Amino acid sequence: MHDTLPHLNKMNFPAIKRGDLDTLQINIGLKCNQQCVHCHVNSSPKRTEMMSVETLSLVKSFLIKNNIQTLDITGGAPELHPGFKDLVSYATENNVHVIDRCNLTILSEPGMGDLAQFLAKNEVEIVASLPCYEEKNVDQQRGKGVFEKSIFGLKQLNSLGYGKAETNLVLSLVYNPQGPVLPPAQDELEKAYKKELLQKYNIEFNQLFTICNMPIKRFGSTLISNNQLSDYMMLLKESYRSKNLENIMCRQLISVDWQGNVYDCDFNQMLGLNMQESDAPMHIAELINTNINGHSISVRDHCYGCTAGQGSSCSGALAS
Numbered sequence: 001m002h003d004t005l006p007h008l009n010k011m012n013f014p015a016i017k018r019g020d021l022d023t024l025q026i027n028i029g030l031k032c033n034q035q036c037v038h039c040h041v042n043s044s045p046k047r048t049e050m051m052s053v054e055t056l057s058l059v060k061s062f063l064i065k066n067n068i069q070t071l072d073i074t075g076g077a078p079e080l081h082p083g084f085k086d087l088v089s090y091a092t093e094n095n096v097h098v099i100d101r102c103n104l105t106i107l108s109e110p111g112m113g114d115l116a117q118f119l120a121k122n123e124v125e126i127v128a129s130l131p132c133y134e135e136k137n138v139d140q141q142r143g144k145g146v147f148e149k150s151i152f153g154l155k156q157l158n159s160l161g162y163g164k165a166e167t168n169l170v171l172s173l174v175y176n177p178q179g180p181v182l183p184p185a186q187d188e189l190e191k192a193y194k195k196e197l198l199q200k201y202n203i204e205f206n207q208l209f210t211i212c213n214m215p216i217k218r219f220g221s222t223l224i225s226n227n228q229l230s231d232y233m234m235l236l237k238e239s240y241r242s243k244n245l246e247n248i249m250c251r252q253l254i255s256v257d258w259q260g261n262v263y264d265c266d267f268n269q270m271l272g273l274n275m276q277e278s279d280a281p282m283h284i285a286e287l288i289n290t291n292i293n294g295h296s297i298s299v300r301d302h303c304y305g306c307t308a309g310q311g312s313s314c315s316g317a318l319a320s
């Protein structure tokens with residue numbers, strides 16, 4: 001299902017090209033135990049799409065043949081895929097660093113009792129959304145009861161050593177604004193998060209990433225319904241900073257959907273915007289033996305969401 005929002009023109013966004021590929025991001029399935037307002041993949045408990053065994057096998061080959069440094073696993077809730085643990089184990093055995101985009105509430109879902117221990121044992125980096133340190137705001141954006149469950153998940157991770165300076169277990173939190181505004185400065189907000197979570201809940205974490213809400217999928221539709229879309233697009237464009245182009249994630253990452261089709265990034269995947277502006281998506285099987293360094297990246301208006309203000313991508317503000 002691809003986004004058909006009318007605002008995503010090929011406007012003036014600068015042409016960008018790929019550098020060396022070091023990260024393979026895969027969307028392993030669209031099923032999620034949550035249904036958040038801002039979700040750009042429209043995930044929910046009702047979605048059933050999942051990466052096949054054959055495609056998972058191609059992902060494993062791709063990691064090795066292309067000397068991939070980082071496997072970034074997203075969803076939905078990626079841990080709901082029955083092949084999640086096998087893939088993580090394979091990657092870590094082959095010295096590929098693994099990132100799990102974890103929504104925290106999954107850690108307390110039925111049948112997930114050993115998940116946190118498994119992640120710790122494999123030294124999986126956890127990147128988890130927590131759009132605020134206030135219960136009311138989190139529940140409003142992500143659903144009733146999500147904050148309490150998230151705190152429970154964070155405590156579980158801390159008890160295993162996640163987020164502690166003396167371990168290799170990295171726990172990063174992700175902040176995105178509640179509505180059509182830019183996120184505040186990452187450094188300042190990180191200090192506030194660290195102070196509040198430590199004082200109120202005795203929770204520690206390593207770093208906070210701030211990201212812009214992308215004007216696509218569920219959030220894009222909400223903007224249209226509220227007649228806020230053109231103002232938000234204007235804000236993103238007016239907040240463009242060219243230096244953010246240097247560190248934009250699509251230069252060293254490709255994003256694979258649950259069917260094995262490959263895109264320049266997760267957002268382009270959701271839009272069905274193919275690599276190199278081709279009419280049909282490329283499949284991971286076709287790319288295993290291809291060097292894509294120097295290839296053009298397909299851009300549209302939504303890319304201003306990556307270059308606005310401090311800039312943002314899957315790994316937070318970009319400014320160095």
Ligand code: SF4
Pocket residue numbers: 032033034035036038039040041042043044075076077103
């Ligand atoms: S937890 Fe993540 S994948 Fe699941 S609905 Fe929320 S934003 Fe989407």
Ligand code: SF4
Pocket residue numbers: 248249250251264265266267268297298299300302303304306313
């Ligand atoms: S949305 Fe961001 S990461 Fe994706 S192609 Fe555009 S600039 Fe690159």
